[in-house]
Amino acid sequence: MQELLKEARACKFCEKHLPLGARPIVEATKKSKIVLISQAPGRIVHESGIAWNDQSGKKxxxxxxxNETTFYDNNNFAILPMGFCYPGKAKTGDAPPRKECAPMWHDTILSELKNVQLKILIGAYAANYYLPGKLNLTDKVSAYQDFLPDYWCxxxxxxxxxxxxxxxxxxxxEVVPKLQTRIHKIID
Known part of the structure; x- marks a missing residue:
């Protein structure tokens, strides 16, 4: 697993398209229980090299x-963005994650995670990739029970x-308290 992550963190496949260059952010261990599949690192995370080290991470x-100690314990949470590198700015917020990254890395990394009990899909890019269909993100978030036990949007x-x-x-x-209960059943 560590060799695979080392290879992923050294990836430069789409570097020429990235305004700040490649700095892949991905974290996991074979024991990770929950996988956080999100959009892509923001500029602050790109600069620090620490996933979710910003206001989004706090929320x-x-x-x-x-707490931070529990969150950054990779035996609890693996971090697997749709795009491992900061994609740059858009009109509102960051640009979409690079489309090459998830197909290139996700299946291989997920196949090494033998203890996963839940995949949390954070935002529309992750939700649409893993749960394609006609539902929009709001519908997927409200219908979270339909995607259990594997996914939570x-x-x-x-x-x-x-x-x-x-x-x-x-x-x-209504949803966040149920999510917290599920998280603590998995990691406690």
Missing amino acids: LREWLGV LPHPSPVNRFWRSKNPWFEQ
Whole structure:
């Protein structure tokens, strides 16, 4: 597993398309229990090299009901973005993750994870890749039970999505407590 991650972190396949160059962010151990499949690292994470080391990560840990020590224990959480590198800026937020990354790496890395009990799909890119179909992200988030025991869909925890959260208060009131219960059953 460590050799595979070393190879993934050295990937330069789409470097010429990345404004800050390649710096793949991916974390896992063979014992990882939960896989966080998200969009791509932001600029702050690219600079620090630490996944979810930003405001989105703070909100995600709040939703999961875990502290930083628990979150950064890779036996608890594997980190597998759709794009391993920062893709650059778009009009609102970051650009989409590079399309080459997930098909190139996900199956191989996931096949090495022998203890996974849940894959959390964070944002539309992950949800649409793993659960294609006609449902939009809001529908997938509200119908989370339909995708269990394998997947749980979440909106992206970015501050940019604060309007989605204000229009959908049921998510933090009803879904987040159930997610936290499930997370603690897995990692405790």
